[in-house]
Amino acid sequence: MDIGERYRLGERIGGGGSADVHRAWDRVAGREVAVKLFRAGASAAQKRRQEQELRILDRLRHPGLIPLYDSGVRDGRAYLVMRLVPGPSLADRIADGPLPVDETLELGSGLADALAHVHRAGITHRDVKPANVLLAPDGPVLGDFGVAQGLDGARFATSSAVVGTAAYMAPEQVRGAPVGPPADVFALALVLLECLSGHREYRGSLTECAVARLLREPKVPDGLPPHVADVLTRMGNRDPSARPEAREVAGVLRAPAPAVLRPRRRRGLADVVKAAASVAFSLG
Structure with a gap:
C-alpha cells in the first residue's frame, strides 16, 4: 500500500484503538520510517485529538523524543511520519526480567x-509507561503523545473523564483532578520501580490498581543508593506539589553516588605514647 508517491507501507508494527x-x-529520503495511520471515520473529537498530537509533535525536538518528519491526509485518513526506532519497547x-540498577538509572535520567x-x-x-518507551541504540525515546495536553488544560474528553493507563496514573488522574507535569513524574517513578522489580507496582483489576495509589505510595526497594531512593520516594508522593521536577530527577539519576568520607581514626593513648617515643628516639 502506498501513501501518495512518497511512502510505501510495510508491516504493521504497533497501534491502538484509533491508529495503526x-x-x-x-522514497524521497531513502530511509525506513514509521507511519502512524489513523483509521477512517474518526469522530470530531478524535480529529481534534489527532490535530493536537500533530501540533505537539511539531513543537518538540529532543534526542529522547521520537521526531516528526511529515504529516498529511490520504483518502480521508490522517497520517504522521516519524523516526523508525529499531529497538524493542521497554515493556x-x-x-x-528486572534491569540492573545502573541501567535503570541511565534510562531514567534520559527519560x-x-x-x-x-x-x-x-x-x-x-x-508515561513502558510500552511508550522505545529502546533505540542511542538511548531510550518516549513516544505516543496521543493523550497529551497543554498546560492551558486543553483536552479532548469530558471534565469527568480519566485519561491515561490505570497502572501508571498519578493519584490526581484517578481522582479526575487537574493534571500537570507532576503526574508524568509520578508515572516515571512507577516505570523505574518496575524496571528494578520486574513487575508493576500497582496490580489487579482496572479499579483495584487505580484506587490502590490513593491508599498507599509506591514502595521503594531497599539497597538503592540513598540519593536514588530519596528521589524515587519524592517522585511517588501522593501530593503533586511535593514531587521534584523532571529536570531535578534527571540530575539526581545521572549524578554519581555522593562520596562517603571515612571518619578519621581517633588517636588513643597508645598512639600518643608511640608517637612521643618516636620523637624522643629521633632527638636522641
Whole structure:
C-alpha cells in the first residue's frame, strides 16, 4: 500500500484503538520510517485529538523524543511520519526480567531529561509507561503523545473523564483532578520501580490498581543508593506539589553516588605514647 508517491507501507508494527503504526519506506529520503495511520471515520473529537498530537509533535525536538518528519491526509485518513526506532519497547525488555540498577538509572535520567523538555514546552504527556518507551541504540525515546495536553488544560474528553493507563496514573488522574507535569513524574517513578522489580507496582483489576495509589505510595526497594531512593520516594508522593521536577530527577539519576568520607581514626593513648617515643628516639 502506498501513501501518495512518497511512502510505501510495510508491516504493521504497533497501534491502538484509533491508529495503526506501519514500517514504511520513504522514497524521497531513502530511509525506513514509521507511519502512524489513523483509521477512517474518526469522530470530531478524535480529529481534534489527532490535530493536537500533530501540533505537539511539531513543537518538540529532543534526542529522547521520537521526531516528526511529515504529516498529511490520504483518502480521508490522517497520517504522521516519524523516526523508525529499531529497538524493542521497554515493556518487552522488562518482560525478560528486572534491569540492573545502573541501567535503570541511565534510562531514567534520559527519560526525565526528555520529560523536562516536554514540560518546558508547556505540555504534559499523561501516559508515561513502558510500552511508550522505545529502546533505540542511542538511548531510550518516549513516544505516543496521543493523550497529551497543554498546560492551558486543553483536552479532548469530558471534565469527568480519566485519561491515561490505570497502572501508571498519578493519584490526581484517578481522582479526575487537574493534571500537570507532576503526574508524568509520578508515572516515571512507577516505570523505574518496575524496571528494578520486574513487575508493576500497582496490580489487579482496572479499579483495584487505580484506587490502590490513593491508599498507599509506591514502595521503594531497599539497597538503592540513598540519593536514588530519596528521589524515587519524592517522585511517588501522593501530593503533586511535593514531587521534584523532571529536570531535578534527571540530575539526581545521572549524578554519581555522593562520596562517603571515612571518619578519621581517633588517636588513643597508645598512639600518643608511640608517637612521643618516636620523637624522643629521633632527638636522641
